[in-house]
Amino acid sequence: SGTVPKAMSKPATGNFDRGPVIPTTPLVTFLEHVQETALATFGQKDFDPKLYVDLSLKSNLSTTVTAFHKLPRNATGSVSIPDFKEFMHEYFDGAGNDLVYAEPPDFVPEPDGFLPKVKNPQVRAWALEVHALWKNLSRRVSCSVSERPEFHTLLPLPGPVVIPGSRFREVYYWDSYWVIRGLLASKMYKTAKAIVTNLIYLIDTYGYVLNGARAYYTNRSQPPLLSAMVYDIYNRTGDLDLVKKALPALLKEHQFWNSGIHKVNVQDNRGRNHTLSRYYAMWNKPRPESSTTDKVHASKLLNASEKEQFYRELASVAESGWDFSTRWMRNTSDFTTLAITSILPVDLNIFILKMELDIVSMAQIVGDNKTVESFLKSAQARKEAIDSVFWNEENGQWLDYWISNGTGSQECQRWKASNQNNNAFASNFVPIWIDLFNSGL
Ligand SMILES: OC[C@H]1O[C@H](O[C@H]2O[C@H](CO)[C@@H](O)[C@H](O)[C@H]2O)[C@H](O)[C@@H](O)[C@@H]1O
Numbered sequence: 001s002g003t004v005p006k007a008m009s010k011p012a013t014g015n016f017d018r019g020p021v022i023p024t025t026p027l028v029t030f031l032e033h034v035q036e037t038a039l040a041t042f043g044q045k046d047f048d049p050k051l052y053v054d055l056s057l058k059s060n061l062s063t064t065v066t067a068f069h070k071l072p073r074n075a076t077g078s079v080s081i082p083d084f085k086e087f088m089h090e091y092f093d094g095a096g097n098d099l100v101y102a103e104p105p106d107f108v109p110e111p112d113g114f115l116p117k118v119k120n121p122q123v124r125a126w127a128l129e130v131h132a133l134w135k136n137l138s139r140r141v142s143c144s145v146s147e148r149p150e151f152h153t154l155l156p157l158p159g160p161v162v163i164p165g166s167r168f169r170e171v172y173y174w175d176s177y178w179v180i181r182g183l184l185a186s187k188m189y190k191t192a193k194a195i196v197t198n199l200i201y202l203i204d205t206y207g208y209v210l211n212g213a214r215a216y217y218t219n220r221s222q223p224p225l226l227s228a229m230v231y232d233i234y235n236r237t238g239d240l241d242l243v244k245k246a247l248p249a250l251l252k253e254h255q256f257w258n259s260g261i262h263k264v265n266v267q268d269n270r271g272r273n274h275t276l277s278r279y280y281a282m283w284n285k286p287r288p289e290s291s292t293t294d295k296v297h298a299s300k301l302l303n304a305s306e307k308e309q310f311y312r313e314l315a316s317v318a319e320s321g322w323d324f325s326t327r328w329m330r331n332t333s334d335f336t337t338l339a340i341t342s343i344l345p346v347d348l349n350i351f352i353l354k355m356e357l358d359i360v361s362m363a364q365i366v367g368d369n370k371t372v373e374s375f376l377k378s379a380q381a382r383k384e385a386i387d388s389v390f391w392n393e394e395n396g397q398w399l400d401y402w403i404s405n406g407t408g409s410q411e412c413q414r415w416k417a418s419n420q421n422n423n424a425f426a427s428n429f430v431p432i433w434i435d436l437f438n439s440g441l
Pocket residue numbers: 050164168172174175211212287289290318319320321322323324
């Protein structure tokens with residue numbers, strides 16, 4: 001119907017942004033200024049703000065900033081196109097130049113046992129063309145990034161990577177899940193393991209898997225599917241070392257999604273307390289990769305604290321991977337009413353339940369009985385929470401649940417049927433991915 005639950009259609013008054021903020025780097029902040037000048041200089045047509053925060057420096061930051069400030073400007077802040085192009089050429093390396101092509105070590109044009117059930121010759125030929133795309137999308141981070149990390153917004157990663165492509169010139173968290181499913185079909189186990197190793201490295205370095213491997217993505221994660229990647233690879237290859245390496249990282253990631261601002265308590269009709277998780281980015285400014293457009297949207301809001309809250313919602317929606325959808329809006333025709341931090345999403349909680357079940361299986365594999373026991377309990381508790389908070393008998397679906405906005409992780413909300421969002425989203429069916437909900441047991 002295009003409406004959100006009535007109780008949630010208005011934000012609480014006097015609400016202002018209170019969440020944590022992870023600062024970005026001086027280079028990202030500077031590149032946002034360059035981005036703004038580029039927009040004033042080149043105009044809106046075909047303008048991609050992300051291109052400018054993906055540039056790397058040729059000289060050190062202070063020299064570049066000085067040259068930037070010396071550029072002659074007119075009243076609107078624009079620079080003449082030749083002057084700006086010359087400045088860009090002299091001081092920056094092109095976006096994506098710090099990721100270099102890398103031949104995947106395990107690619108063969110037609111792998112043994114490739115899609116055995118696909119017999120139709122035309123479909124097979126097409127599937128092999130798709131398979132060949134791995135070569136186009138395979139990269140490694142250039143040595144220049146670890147030599148001078150302060151020159152780059154690209155983050156160093158230990159192993160080769162597969163990127164989504166086009167304007168997405170870096171590794172993304174949840175894209176990697178489908179990449180790995182494809183790599184397993186292509187029998188490229190080495191490449192699949194390298195991707196997982198990079199994601200584990202991000203957990204070891206930052207405490208969670210970043211949205212993507214860029215300095216401007218360090219304030220949020222993305223749908224947590226690492227356990228599913230590791231478990232799929234293990235089931236195909238039996239690689240015990242990979243499981244041993246991944247398990248401690250997965251425990252850390254589980255802690256990230258079940259503590260602080262990500263954690264919310266809800267008491268059901270029968271007085272039982274449940275803990276579920278939400279998306280919540282640690283950022284309350286425009287997203288650097290979309291700064292110019294985020295500011296245009298925020299200009300409709302009146303005061304600084306409303307803007308900060310809106311910027312937090314934008315970044316949190318980016319954390320969900322569903323950027324953007326009416327699913328997250330109080331008023332589906334007003335973009336500034338994004339309110340994902342006031343929603344307990346069905347899909348996120350299913351991904352975390354899957355993480356808990358995968359941790360149980362992996363802990364069993366390595367013989368860590370304490371972890372098996374504790375995560376069986378966590379999975380059981382989340383299954384009950386999902387049944388109590390999200391399930392809607394009448395619709396026969398699991399529905400997102402709206403909480404009062406400004407809810408902290410210590411408070412406990414009383415469950416109300418009217419806070420379930422009755423609209424049909426693909427995410428309402430994500431529970432069927434998991435056997436627990438699928439088998440009717
Ligand atoms: O395929 C990569 C991802 O692309 C989209 O999101 C990314 O781009 C946004 C704007 O440039 C950025 O703010 C966001 O944080 C990025 O993840 C897409 O919505 C994602 O689902 C996808 O993983």
